[in-house]
Amino acid sequence: xxxxxxxxxxxxxxxxxxxxxxxxxxxxxxxxxxxxxxxxxxxxxxxxxxxxxxxxxxxxxxxxxxxxxxxxxxxxxxxxxxxxxxxxxxxxxxxxxxxxxxxxxxxxxxxxxxxxxxxxxxxxxxxxxxxxxxxxxxxxxxxxxxxxxxxxxxxxxxxxxxxxxxxxxxxxxxxxxxxxxxxxxxxxxxxxxxxxxxxxxxxxxxxxxxxxxxxxxxxxxxxxxxxxxxxxxxxxxxxxxxxxxxxxxxxxxxxxxxxxxxxxxxxxxxxxxxxxxxxxxxxxxxxxxxxxxxxxxxxxxxxxxxxxxxxxxxxxxxx
Numbered sequence: 113x114x115x116x117x118x119x120x121x122x123x124x125x126x127x128x129x130x131x132x133x134x135x136x137x138x139x140x141x142x143x144x145x146x147x148x149x150x151x152x153x154x155x156x157x158x159x160x161x162x163x164x165x166x167x168x169x170x171x172x173x174x175x176x177x178x179x180x181x182x183x184x185x186x187x188x189x190x191x192x193x194x195x196x197x198x199x200x201x202x203x204x205x206x207x208x209x210x211x212x213x214x215x216x217x218x219x220x221x222x223x224x225x226x227x228x229x230x231x232x233x234x235x236x237x238x239x240x241x242x243x244x245x246x247x248x249x250x251x252x253x254x255x256x257x258x259x260x261x262x263x264x265x266x267x268x269x270x271x272x273x274x275x276x277x278x279x280x281x282x283x284x285x286x287x288x289x290x291x292x293x294x295x296x297x298x299x300x301x302x303x304x305x306x307x308x309x310x311x312x313x314x315x316x317x318x319x320x321x322x323x324x325x326x327x328x329x330x331x332x333x334x335x336x337x338x339x340x341x342x343x344x345x346x347x348x349x350x351x352x353x354x355x356x357x358x359x360x361x362x363x364x365x366x367x368x369x370x371x372x373x374x375x376x377x378x379x380x381x382x383x384x385x386x387x388x389x390x391x392x393x394x395x396x397x398x399x400x401x402x403x404x405x406x407x408x409x410x411x412x413x414x415x416x417x418x419x420x421x422x423x424x425x426x427x428x429x430x431x
Contacts, residue, residue: 115147116213118192118272122182123200124153127162129314130200134166136311137198141209147192151182180280180288187275195270197289202266204311205229211308212269222300223293224269225250226310233314242315250303254350257294257341258358265289266311270296286326287333294337298344324373324427331366331374335381338363358396360389365397371420372427378420382413 119137123130130150137148152159152172160170169189173182183197194216198204212224225247231239248261278296280288297303342359345351363385370378385392394412398404406415 113145115145115192117141117144117194117196117209117269118147118149118186118190119196119198119209120149120151120183120186120190121198121200122151122153122179122186123155123159124176124179125155125157125159126200127155127157127159130159131162131166133198133200133203134163134168136203136205137209138167139206140204141213142207144210144213146209147190149186149189151186153177153179153182178282178285180282180284183280184282187279190272192272195272195275196266196268198266198311201316202311202313204266205309208308208310209269212306212310215304215306216269216271219302219304221302221304222271222274223296223303224306225263225303226267226269226306226308228264228267228311228313229309230313230315233316239312239314244309246307247305249305250297253297253300253303254345254355255358256303257297258355258362260362262290262293262297264313265292266313268293268296269310274300284333284336286330287337291333291337291340294341295344298341298348327369328373328377331370332377334366335363335377356388357392360385360392361394361396363388364392364394367416368403368419371416372423373420375417375420378416379413382416 121130121133134148134150137146148168150159150163150168150170152170154173154176163170171185171189173185187195194213196209208226212226215221216224227244227246229244230242232242233239247263247267248256250256250261275296278292278299281291284291338359342351345355363381367378367381370381392412394404394407403415
């Protein structure tokens with residue numbers, strides 16, 4: 113008999129945190145038949161040795177290939193009715209998986225989206241709560257995706273039959289979880305929201321580095337994913353004028369930063385926005401009232417180009 117849930121955990125080093133992640137799996141699903149698959153992305157640490165005595169399936173990739181490739185390998189081995197992907201530095205909340213699985217069976221959901229908690233992890237292993245996030249409610253999947261509704265990697269439980277042909281995009285490094293959720297949701301008929309906290313996202317030393325290169329990577333991947341969403345809706349005959357306008361607003365979300373760091377990329381995206389909505393005006397994704405006012409007075413692209421130029425000068429001056 114196949115397990116109820118397959119849990120796929122890619123890892124690169126992090127041997128101690130991985131053990132904590134694995135142990136949390138068996139506290140999260142009492143009463144469930146679980147399959148835990150650890151995919152070692154060619155770690156330099158002895159990952160397999162640290163898992164001795166734990167009921168897991170271990171596989172090692174021949175060379176470091178990134179989390180997307182590791183998750184794809186794990187998915188190819190999974191046999192559970194449902195699948196959850198878990199990052200090796202995070203832990204599932206006790207009983208959460210049982211609650212998600214029960215909701216999936218009750219509603220017939222293809223995907224169950226749960227909440228999550230962000231915590232700060234001290235050097236002594238202690239956790240300090242930072243924030244808790246509730247899952248979005250899904251009613252019209254296409255429009256919900258265009259509204260930015262999604263959950264991170266470990267907050268989603270997927271029906272395996274739904275995602276067996278949905279690969280993780282190994283070319284993405286920062287936003288691959290959002291990309292995967294979007295593409296899986298596009299083929300789902302029912303996305304249910306569980307009012308439970310699925311996991312603790314443990315922020316630890318050195319995890320976040322903010323730089324212009326990091327922003328550009330995020331922005332490039334952001335625009336790439338929205339391009340995939342646009343193409344999918346077009347191929348499905350699901351694109352209409354309202355959705356084009358909403359997509360244009362969504363593309364604008366990273367546009368100010370793009371004009372700051374990569375004007376050529378920004379101009380390309382602005383042209384796409386105008387194609388989607390010839391009468392475009394920044395509303396939904398523009399939080400600055402000053403920018404909204406300036407865009408009413410002056411040509412939008414001129415405002416954005418000036419903003420980018422000013423920010424680049426400030427960056428050089430260290431302001």
